[in-house]
Amino acid sequence: MNRNFLNSILFIFILCLGWMSCYTEPHVNFNNEPDPVSDCPDYNPTPYVIQYPHSGFPDMPIPEDNPLTNEGVQLGRKLFWDPILSADSTLACAGCHAPSAAFSDPNQFSVGVQGIEGHRNSMALFNLGWNPKFLWDGSANSLEEQILNPVPDPIEMHLQWKDAVQRLENSPLYDEAFNQAFGSCIEIDSSYVAKAIAQFLRTMISGTSKFDKAVHGNGSVQLSDEELNGLDRFLNDGLFDGHCQHCHSFNNFFSNFQDLYRNNGLDEVASPYDFEDPGLGGVTGNEEDYGKFKAVSLRNIELTSPYMHDGRFTTLEEVVDFYVNDVKSSPTVDIIMQTDFLPNGLPMDEQGKSDLIAFLKTLTDWDFVNDTSFQSPF
Numbered sequence: 001m002n003r004n005f006l007n008s009i010l011f012i013f014i015l016c017l018g019w020m021s022c023y024t025e026p027h028v029n030f031n032n033e034p035d036p037v038s039d040c041p042d043y044n045p046t047p048y049v050i051q052y053p054h055s056g057f058p059d060m061p062i063p064e065d066n067p068l069t070n071e072g073v074q075l076g077r078k079l080f081w082d083p084i085l086s087a088d089s090t091l092a093c094a095g096c097h098a099p100s101a102a103f104s105d106p107n108q109f110s111v112g113v114q115g116i117e118g119h120r121n122s123m124a125l126f127n128l129g130w131n132p133k134f135l136w137d138g139s140a141n142s143l144e145e146q147i148l149n150p151v152p153d154p155i156e157m158h159l160q161w162k163d164a165v166q167r168l169e170n171s172p173l174y175d176e177a178f179n180q181a182f183g184s185c186i187e188i189d190s191s192y193v194a195k196a197i198a199q200f201l202r203t204m205i206s207g208t209s210k211f212d213k214a215v216h217g218n219g220s221v222q223l224s225d226e227e228l229n230g231l232d233r234f235l236n237d238g239l240f241d242g243h244c245q246h247c248h249s250f251n252n253f254f255s256n257f258q259d260l261y262r263n264n265g266l267d268e269v270a271s272p273y274d275f276e277d278p279g280l281g282g283v284t285g286n287e288e289d290y291g292k293f294k295a296v297s298l299r300n301i302e303l304t305s306p307y308m309h310d311g312r313f314t315t316l317e318e319v320v321d322f323y324v325n326d327v328k329s330s331p332t333v334d335i336i337m338q339t340d341f342l343p344n345g346l347p348m349d350e351q352g353k354s355d356l357i358a359f360l361k362t363l364t365d366w367d368f369v370n371d372t373s374f375q376s377p378f
């Protein structure tokens with residue numbers, strides 16, 4: 001495929017991004033906040049101004065009862081990095097969400113404070129403000145909701161919320177920080193901890209990869225022929241192509257938010273109830289949801305090994321070999337996998353595979369992982 005054609009695809013991509021931005025909710029009007037926090041006489045934080053890396057980012061939808069403020073974001077950053085929220089004060093959120101791994105965990109299964117291994121691989125944390133659902137199985141509908149989970153979870157931080165709250169109340173560092181973020185009329189509780197951390201996570205925006213610079217920059221960064229050929233493999237549905245964009249969409253997020261939970265054919269089972277991990281089915285109870293997991297963003301994918309909900313693959317080469325040769329049949333396997341990948345796999349040659357991986361690596365955002373505003377404040 002020639003460069004002109006690819007350039008026109010990139011142009012269409014930019015148009016699509018423009019279109020997407022028409023569909024997002026406007027920023028919350030700070031003065032009309034219905035949250036009781038705002039009625040407190042000394043609630044006077046500074047609104048946080050989101051810096052979007054480029055025009056491809058639509059405005060981030062912000063919940064009305066949790067506007068971003070500088071004080072809230074800074075409090076959330078402290079809480080994210082502080083082991084105070086774990087039973088034995090050894091494990092912070094960052095312990096399983098490390099910056100160098102795009103805020104995921106290089107271990108297959110993270111080990112909680114009790115030394116118990118979970119059964120799922122930690123997830124990367126970026127651009128979460130736009131995600132409609134959270135966790136591999138979709139069991140959390142908002143960031144605030146998800147953040148309530150890890151603290152009391154016995155395989156994670158294993159601290160009762162009431163004990164966590166007491167620790168924070170007794171800490172001079174936090175008492176003042178909560179007052180600054182939410183006013184002095186509130187009692188600290190788990191919902192304010194979750195709100196502050198959610199504010200911090202919403203500021204973790206990744207959009208300065210080589211790919212972003214090539215598409216939105218001034219022309220000084222360009223994709224190589226190999227990377228452009230890999231993009232072609234990613235996008236196309238031909239015989240020697242990867243068919244990837246159906247689920248990891250060619251949009252700014254490299255994720256399909258309309259149809260986020262799918263079965264990409266990792267395991268062969270006869271009945272939907274036989275999956276070792278039921279995924280979305282374990283949450284909804286619907287037969288057709290068993291074996292479906294979040295088709296996560298492919299941004300920063302070079303850094304988030306191991307791969308899949310159970311971390312079964314260590315390298316991107318293994319992942320691509322799986323898609324090319326080893327997709328399995330099951331009652332809930334995605335229609336795309338049935339029509340495009342099964343029964344004989346994709347006849348993608350070695351050059352195609354390595355070009356596809358070269359393209360995926362253009363999505364690595366070193367500016368994001370090295371951004372000091374997301375690192376430990378301690």
Ligand code: HEC
Nearest residue numbers: 092093096110111112120121122123134135136137150156
């Ligand atoms: C013991 C390791 C561990 C700790 C500690 C931990 N997490 Fe996680 N995190 C995980 C794992 C594993 C998953 C995926 C779990 C699943 O899907 O069942 C995850 C998923 C998430 C997600 C969902 C991301 C997405 O794309 O859906 C968010 C958000 C998150 N964690 C935030 C936090 C925050 C905030 C804290 C601290 C309060 C925290 N985590 C502490 C291991 C951990």
Ligand code: HEC
Nearest residue numbers: 242243244247262264293294295307308309319323334336
């Ligand atoms: C039918 C939808 C679908 C298609 C097509 C698809 N994927 Fe996926 N992909 C998924 C789902 C769902 C997951 C998560 C699966 C799980 O963990 O159980 C996933 C996971 C991944 C992961 C691991 C993500 C992580 O953080 O662990 C990579 C890498 C990946 N896909 C790359 C690709 C590439 C490259 C292609 C094209 C060759 C492709 N995918 C095609 C649905 C799809």
